[in-house]
Amino acid sequence: MLKRTITLAAGAAMLATTAMAADPVKIGFVTTLSKGPAVLGRDMRDAADLAMEHIGARMGGRDVEIIYKDDEINPGIGKKVTDELVQKDRVDFVTGYIWSHVLLASYKSVIGNGPMLISANAGPSQIAGELCNEDFFSTSWQNDQTPEAMGEVLNQLGIKSIYVMAPNYAAGKNMVAGVERTYKGEILGKDFTKWPDQIDFSAELAKARAAKPGAVFVFYPGGAGVQFLKQYSQAGLKETIPLYTVFTVDAISLPVVKDLAVGSLATQMWSPDLDNAANKKFVDGFKAKYGRYPSFYAAQSYDAIMLIKAGVDAVNGDTSDKAGMRAAMKKADFGSVRGAFTYGNNNFPIQNFYLREAIKNDAGEYTVKTVKTVFTAYQDSYHSKCPMN
């Protein structure tokens, strides 16, 4: 009896291992593939596909499969498709997530239910702080960091007062909190606009003009950024009040708004002209394959796949060894396109932030170039609230 049980168990275990070796590593990828921001989702998907091409769609000796899901920029739908990925498709990893409110709604569906979660964009303060978890990694940033870098830039430029505008959702609040944390001048006014359906900023721009600030700071990701930049210029403000942005002027909006954004300054932890081998391979590969510059959404998604590969490689494809994968991923030595960085206690990157200027290059393409490094090895300000160490 005992012998039979042992044989059965051994057989079952063998079956399990063979099944595991034959089954692909499954990665769920949640992003926005419909509605206006579909263009952001497309950039992320293209980058993940490129990463798969570069690694031959294999990790730790196993095939890899990515299952893409559309969140329709709706937290309810994001949570629903995440639940499907975790419970029905039984994925090993879930990644993607452009939007902080979608990530927050989906977080508990992944964490504690088996798969590991890698945010390729959203970085809400809650997850960097009290909600942090060993199964969560970010290949982007904590929301506040990029505007904190911008606040520092404004200080360095000696700008006395600013007017702030951002959409009224989780990330918008974080962005404003970020710039308020580091900026030392006076904030003459701030407006939180309805998200994502307010497309007309005339009322807010009129207030900004009347406030006569030294500069305007905004955060308008995706298509909203295009709308904002156009309206800012049409209102005649481009010539009178300098504009500083985060996540607004990027490879998505620049080819659309073109000269309206040239010369504007933004902060970011990555830039297509960063000089390292991984970034060259990524940017050249992306341009060759898709005929356009990658955005930071693309860079972070490429990194997310590479980070997962580092984890799966370290355990030779045995994705049940989560401790082994966590330890390997925590090292952050997968060759990020942003260059070397480390992970903090909350698994958010401790990384450099650069000032980027929008330019039209010699080939007539609209892109960004790095002006200078604003912060070196910069950590988010919520990590102390995270109980992990």
Place this chain on the structure above:
Amino acid sequence: MNWILLIEQTLNGLQLGLLLFLLAAGLTLVFGIMDLVNLAHGSLYMVGAYFAATFTAWTGSFVLAVVLTLPATLLVGAVVEIVCLRTLYDRDHLDQVLATFGLILFFNELVRLVWGPAGLSVPLPEFLSSSLELAPGLIYPSYRLAIIIASLLAAFFLYWLVARTRIGMLIRAGASNREMVGALGVNIRFLFTIVFGLGAALAGLAGLMAAPISTVEIGMGENVLILAFVVIVIGGIGSIRGAFVSALLIGLIDTVGRAFLPDVIGGFFDDEFADAAAPALASMSIYLLMAVILAFRPEGLFSARNG
């Protein structure tokens, strides 16, 4: 009180209201006369914007694009009416909602196939892309001024068409008693195609005028559609005059709410509360207005059926 800011915000509200009116006029005509709930009206707005973007790229002139877009959207509207909506007039509203919702999905996918998922942008001619100084200190974007003028012209044309022409008489007659107009030997099917095409052209005009301010993108009509429905419900279904008044009311309330509510609330409560409450209240203000008006006048401000 800053008077220049107040005037500027009033102009902004006027511009938003007039844009809403163009959209709502078509919707209210179709709803009032044909008794058809057309959720796909926002798709025609989107199609108008995409046409404007394409024609601007082809011809290199925004003005030419405007001239081409209007008949093109009228044609799309007429085709949609003939192919798809004709069979729905005798069905109840729920069937119409389902079918026209299907049209929204159809148009969104069609646009994705034809134009791709990335948004398009419509460049403005030089003389419209700057701003004018209307009075000392009062600087206003010239394109927004152009929208106000063009919409007023369109509104006036519509008034002339409905109140002063034979076709307008039939439209008005159709709104008050459909069967009787049919019984008098008027070709109702043709009249409906004309009305729907006219509504489509107005939606297309709103879409093409909004295109240079915003991004031309998939689903751009859906958010505006909700506002347009609010406009026709407040104005009274089927009434163009009602649509005009309530569109201006909504444009002004929305803009003024967004502009001044944060300061007003900030004056009574602390900053943190004001930051959270003001945007929420401002985005609710028009729905509050709708609730109040419906409580006192369930028919809307002007009811077409009662004259």
